[in-house]
Amino acid sequence: MRESRPPALGDPVTRLSGVGPRRAADLSRLGVTTVADLLTLWPRRHRDRSRITPIPQLQAGGVYNVVGTVREVRVQPHLGHDVTAHVYLRDGGGELDVLFFHARYLARSLPVGSRLWLSGRVDRRGPRLVMVHPEWEQLDESSPSRGVLPVYPLAGELSQRWLRSLMERVVPTYAPQVVDAMPAHVRQAWDLPSRAWALQHLHFPDDADDAERARTRLVLDEALVLTVGVQWLRQRAVGGATGRPLAPNGPLAQRFREGLPFALTAGQASAWAEVAADLGRSAPMARLLQGDVGVGKTILAILACLAAVDAGQQAAFMAPTELLASQHAAVLDEWLGPLGVSVGLVAGSDGSRRTTRGQLEAGHIDVAVGTQALVQEGVQFDRLALVVVDEQHRFGVRQRSELASKGTYPHLLVMTATPIPRSLALTVYGDLELSRIAGHPPGRRPVATRRVSRRERRHVYQEVLDAVRRGEQAFVVCPFVDPSESSDAKSAVQVYEGMRTLPGWRVGLLHGRLPAAAKTEVMAAFRARTLDVLVATTIVEVGVDVPNATVMVVEDADRFGLAELHQLRGRVGRGTEPGRCILVADPTGEDAEARLTALVECQDGFELAERDLAIRGPGEVLGLRQHGVAGFGLTHPTQDVHRLQEAQRMARRLLDQDPDLRRPENAALRSAVLVALGEALPSTVLH
Ligand code: ADP
């Protein structure tokens, strides 16, 4: 008898008829294991099949939807296993040729007489019209007459048709059973549909307006839960806490500014005014400093550190990797050592780490530089009053909660080249104020960027040699240090060995595994122009400043991230001669293709970052996934900005009336928030 109980929302998908272990395995690759998961397997888009054009009305150059019957399929084999399928399609009034490439599977599964729906561009070939590799679907007798259909992400051997028919069974049955966490009074006040209606109509809308209304409701659900959660955490982290007022523009900062070989740009000065105002207060600062690569964020971070030291406190300066931390430490030491400020690197071997830790605890170090481990792995500070986080977004409310649980409420300055929209920052961080540095230091020019195929590598190196003969210098950046067996990507060692034997080159090698002294020596030689070419890994991504370097070659550029590549090209063209960046790659994936195109087309780091968000999504770019922020599946980080703002208004109104959501009508939302946070948080934060 128990077997015949209808499957419940929380049951595995295998309890649904027609879903066996193989399909369940494919579904699990899409993140679906339970019946409930199917409801939030969001369509990637919808296909509007309502407008069909009869074949006789097609014109070359137009894009159309066509429905017809297969009259004949001819298969043309190629070398290897590839085939091209030539399909002759007929509707009541005419005939259309359709070409499919890589069509082995399709050629087998398209019998004469089957009905097809096609969408694509029509071209003329001689007297006939053809559609080349259109989107297509096989229709059967029972194919719904409805116009708008969902298009789902697929995995393994799942087909669009099968998944859609599964959804047609599951969504109407189970959508009404889901808990609607949005309180009814909020729903009424904002005039929103129920969650059940929204689920049903996001999957199967009657028209575009329907789909939009459904999507709005579901995005607001995600954003509301997240916003309330982050507000609660913030309350725990800094609610009413007081930190220590620092001393911005104290004597050390003044001496530092007098020693700078340049004046702050207007953008730096106005951002610094905002930071300095915060630092002078006892309420802990929480500020996100945004500015494109090369605008000069580091100077402001140093000024902030000096505000701490001038107030007799300590600062922690954190970088995303140990390598970058050690570079920052060197830069900071160079600037601050002469002022009598002690800079300590907490990284590397256990021995030196222990010594530095000891000095930190004893209060001998003014500015500690390291990775996030600096505030996480139980490192104790004597009097920590400022945390600076460079180029990463993973330091958010959660980490602050951890610090707070140790009784520490430092000022926080997060620096990033990613233009996180304000409403997204508010949702994710809850409490960061935003400052933006506009405008670059004087004299910067765009770096001409182009991409070449690996076959053309020889010409690239000829170009490098020409530059060297003119007395300029070049970087060659490779994705790996050593050659690897698992990939044919270029390694720095390989390229270096290949170049250094050739006459006319003075070549150096720089990567993270060299001993610190060797790194410094190579860098110094390159700066002193006793080397022409520096073959390196991304170790040169930040902090390297060699004005005579004009050419940046990036080998296997498809293996780097967009932000990384933009940082890399920022290393050249910093002097009087314009810079060039050559990306060597034969990308295979769509994402890599999109990244390289973006780089060639666009010089503006903020625009690039927005494109990066669009390509990879906020989970990856902002580290939300690692950050543990779940449930951001439907919301688009930039297109949904106004919806995020709406959710913030909702949350504010709710929490004003019922700060802990203790009222019965808010109980479902309270549980949803606790579930969302539960996975993300250390147990110390939530009781
Ligand atoms: P980012 O914002 O990418 O972190 P950096 O802080 O590394 O940029 O600064 C990039 C370069 O610009 C450094 O060499 C720095 O010394 C220089 N710089 C910073 N501010 C100015 C300025 N106001 N005028 C001229 N050069 C500056």
Ligand code: MG
């Ligand atoms: Mg920087």
